[in-house]
Structure formats: structure tokens, C-alpha cells
Amino acid sequence: MAFLIAAVVFVGTLCTLDLVLTLGVIKRLREHSEQLSGASGPGGRFDTLDPAVGEEVGEFATATVDGERLTHGMLAADTLVAFFAPGCRPCREKLPAFVDHARALPGGRAQVVAAVVGDPAESAAFVAELSPVARVVVEEGPDAPLSAAFRARSYPTLLRVSPDADGTVRVTANRMTLDRPVTAAR
Known part of the structure; x- marks a missing residue:
């Protein structure tokens, strides 16, 4: 017991x-x-490191891989801006969808800016894929002009930007889905 x-x-x-x-x-x-x-x-939804919608894009002046000058004032309405890094697996996975999406944009290559952030030698494959559909800038780090102006801190970062009534370039979309078809405005 x-x-x-x-x-x-x-x-x-x-x-x-x-x-x-x-x-x-x-x-x-x-x-x-x-x-x-x-x-x-x-x-x-969790906030990302992406710039917020409505955030102002900083001033910048840089050159594309084709030697074309690119400045803050040259961004037209509804410009698609993307930041990729060669060592980033999600970047490699998203790149083909981004290229297809950019190819279908009504404004063509003039409406797309792509920055490849990393070692220039490692960036060559990205540059080759992006060049036909975008104005491509290669930057060695996040402190380079384009990355600093957009405060791009994560990769891939996909944004839409437009100048407002005062001419200030602002982020209009920061959570882009590339699976929706692109249609021209009517």
C-alpha cells in the first residue's frame, strides 16, 4: 500500500x-x-527591408554597363527598379521571371533599371540576362550611388518608382509580384 x-x-x-x-x-x-x-x-505581413511606399528616392548619378549616364531625374513615370546580387539564391530564382516581366512592359528597356550588386566578375551572368530588357548598373556594394539612393538593403529588391507632381521621385510599389501579366495603360 x-x-x-x-x-x-x-x-x-x-x-x-x-x-x-x-x-x-x-x-x-x-x-x-x-x-x-x-x-x-x-x-x-512583416515589414521588409525594402524602401516604403511613398519614400523619396535619393539623388544619384551613375553609368550603366553600356556607358549610358543614369541620374535621378531620368527616371520616368512607372519605372521598374530591381536590385540583384550574384551570390543570392532567391535572386537567381527570381531573375527569369523578372526578365520576362520586364520584356512585356509597354515602355520597354527605358522603363527598367536593374542594379547588380557584387563583384563585377561574378555579375557577368546577371548582366548578360538583364541587358536586353533593362538599363543595367553594376555596383560593388550597398554604399554605391544607386543602392544608396534607393536604400536597397536586401536582395532581390523590386520596386516601382514615379516622379510626383513636384518632380520628386518616390517609391510607388515595393512588393511586386511577377506572375501577373503586364498590360498597357488605356
């Missing part, structure tokens, strides 16, 4: 300890959920 009482006390103690630990875990999960909900953006 003493053995049975000891076993019941042991199981009861074990269950009480399990309950206390479970309540602690639940409390911790609630704290984490609150922290995560504070970090999420509109619609419960």
Missing part, C-alpha cells in the same frame, strides 16, 4: 510540474506573439 501511495504522489507531483512548465511556455508564446504583431506591417 505504501508503494501505491508513493507512486500516486510521484505522478501527482510530476503532473503539477508539467502544468507549471506548460503555463510558462504559454506565457512566453504570448509575449513573443505580441512582439511579432508589433513588428508586422499592414495586413499582418
